[in-house]
Amino acid sequence: MALLPVQLGAMLGDGASALVQPGPFVHAFVWLIALPLLLAAAVQFWANRSRAGAWASAALGLLPAPATALVLVLVLAAVAPRIGEALPSALAAAPVYVAFAVLAPLLGLAGARLFGLDAPAGRAVAFSAATRNSLVVLPLAFAVPGGAPILPAVIVTQTIVELLSELAYIRLVPRLHPDRRVAAA
Numbered sequence: 400m401a402l403l404p405v406q407l408g409a410m411l412g413d414g415a416s417a418l419v420q421p422g423p424f425v426h427a428f429v430w431l432i433a434l435p436l437l438l439a440a441a442v443q444f445w446a447n448r449s450r451a452g453a454w455a456s457a458a459l460g461l462l463p464a465p466a467t468a469l470v471l472v473l474v475l476a477a478v479a480p481r482i483g484e485a486l487p488s489a490l491a492a493a494p495v496y497v498a499f500a501v502l503a504p505l506l507g508l509a510g511a512r513l514f515g516l517d518a519p520a521g522r523a524v525a526f527s528a529a530t531r532n533s534l535v536v537l538p539l540a541f542a543v544p545g546g547a548p549i550l551p552a553v554i555v556t557q558t559i560v561e562l563l564s565e566l567a568y569i570r571l572v573p574r575l576h577p578d579r580r581v582a583a584a
Contacts (some may be wrong), residue, residue, distance in 0.1 A: 423542040431538035442476040467558075470534055474555050478548035485552030492553045493560060500564035503529035508576050518578035525572050529564065 442459060445452030478485060507528030511521030533554050540550035 420542075420544060423544070424539060427538040427542035432535060446539075447449060470537070471555060471558065474537065474551050477550050478555075481548040482552065485548040488549045489552040489556040493556055496557045496560040500529060500560055504568055504572060505575075508572070511576060518573075518576055521576045522572050525576065526565075526568060529561075529568065530560060531557070533561065 412487035442452065442456050447453075504525040505524035508521060510528075511524045516524060537551060537554050538556055540546050543550055
């Protein structure tokens with residue numbers, strides 16, 4: 400949150416910091432980020448204390464993928480009428496996201512090797528290094544007056560690059576960090 404004015408300044412120029420008005424920004428953060436995070440923590444706490452909580456946690460654990468798809472569809476539908484305005488900005492940001500998608504897992508794998516992690520842990524580090532949840536900041540982008548359609552389009556571009564990259568990682572990361580114990584057996 401603290402870096403959003405800096406990022407907007409880098410993307411949109413010096414006048415961008417004036418776009419972030421505290422009221423809508425805080426409202427979006429509280430209701431769309433902080434409250435769901437607190438509810439998730441409460442469910443995890445409940446899951447550790449009871450069988451019903453564990454069942455509820457497992458059931459809710461099935462929702463992130465469909466919820467992400469729904470958010471992407473809704474955002475695309477919301478910005479589609481003005482996508483022509485946002486396309487140059489989204490395309491300008493895409494090479495940065497692709498470069499990150501290539502370099503981050505490689506750095507994660509290098510770190511895993513440096514610290515002698517086994518294959519499952521090394522793969523987890525590679526995936527964690529490369530995975531961001533850009534949709535978390537989407538409500539904040541919608542709270543920036545005049546930010547639509549450019550900010551949502553740039554964030555959705557990041558998400559699309561990340562999702563496509565994850566599909567590639569599923570195939571490539573095990574090859575780049577093989578399980579030596581399986582190969583030796």
